[in-house]
Amino acid sequence: MIPEDLDDYRRLVARVDDHAERVTAAWSHRFACRSGCSGCCQRSLSVAGVEASSIGAWIEEHGLAPEAGDGEPFVSPLTVVNPDDVTPCAMLDAGGQCRIYPVRPVICRTHGLPVAISDGEGGKRGDTCPLNFTEAGLGEVPSADFLDLTTLDTVLAAVDLRFSLATGSSPGERVPLSDLADR
Ligand code: SF4
Numbered sequence: 001m002i003p004e005d006l007d008d009y010r011r012l013v014a015r016v017d018d019h020a021e022r023v024t025a026a027w028s029h030r031f032a033c034r035s036g037c038s039g040c041c042q043r044s045l046s047v048a049g050v051e052a053s054s055i056g057a058w059i060e061e062h063g064l065a066p067e068a069g070d071g072e073p074f075v076s077p078l079t080v081v082n083p084d085d086v087t088p089c090a091m092l093d094a095g096g097q098c099r100i101y102p103v104r105p106v107i108c109r110t111h112g113l114p115v116a117i118s119d120g121e122g123g124k125r126g127d128t129c130p131l132n133f134t135e136a137g138l139g140e141v142p143s144a145d146f147l148d149l150t151t152l153d154t155v156l157a158a159v160d161l162r163f164s165l166a167t168g169s170s171p172g173e174r175v176p177l178s179d180l181a182d183r
Helices: 002-028 049-062 107-111 149-167 177-182
Strands: 046-050 116-117 124-127 173-174
Touching: 002 049, 002 116, 002 124, 002 149, 002 177, 046 049, 049 149, 049 173, 049 177, 107 149, 173 177
Parallel strands: none
Antiparallel strands: 046 173, 116 124
C-alpha cells in the first residue's frame, strides 16, 4: 500500500467529520454525548479492508494505548446495540475511551448523530441515540441534518472496492477490529 491509496477514504472521513461537526454545533443543546459514554462501543465490530489498512498503519506508527485507560466509563442500558451480546469493542479502554480515536471507523463517527435508516418497507426513518434529542424528538431536525447511512455504506463500499483494485487486496473483505488490536 502507498499513502495515496487511502486518499479517497480520507476524503470520505473528512466529509463525515464536517457534517458531524456542523450538526453537533447546531444541536449541542440536544446531545448528551460526553467523554466516557461508550454504549455505542459495546459490540464486536469488523471493518472494510480500506478502513483496516488505515487503522493498521496508524497503530504501526503510534502503537495502541493500554487497555486499562483513565476516566469514568458510562454505559447506559438504553444505548447498548445488542443486549444479548454486550461485548466491548477491542479498541475500547476501561475508561470508556477509544484507543484509535483519530482513525476510528466511519460508522463510529456517526455515533449519536441523527441518521436516516431503512424502515424495512422501502422507505427511510430517522434514528439517533436514545439519550439524545429526548426533549423534542427528531421532528425539529431538518432533513439536511440527517446522515443517510444507506448512502454512506454505498459510498464506503465504492471507496473500498477502488482501494482493493489499487492494492490487490480482497474486495469486500471484512476485518475484525480484534484482529487489528492483537497484531
Ligand atoms: S473503534 Fe472506537 S469508537 Fe468505534 S466502537 Fe471501537 S472503541 Fe468505539
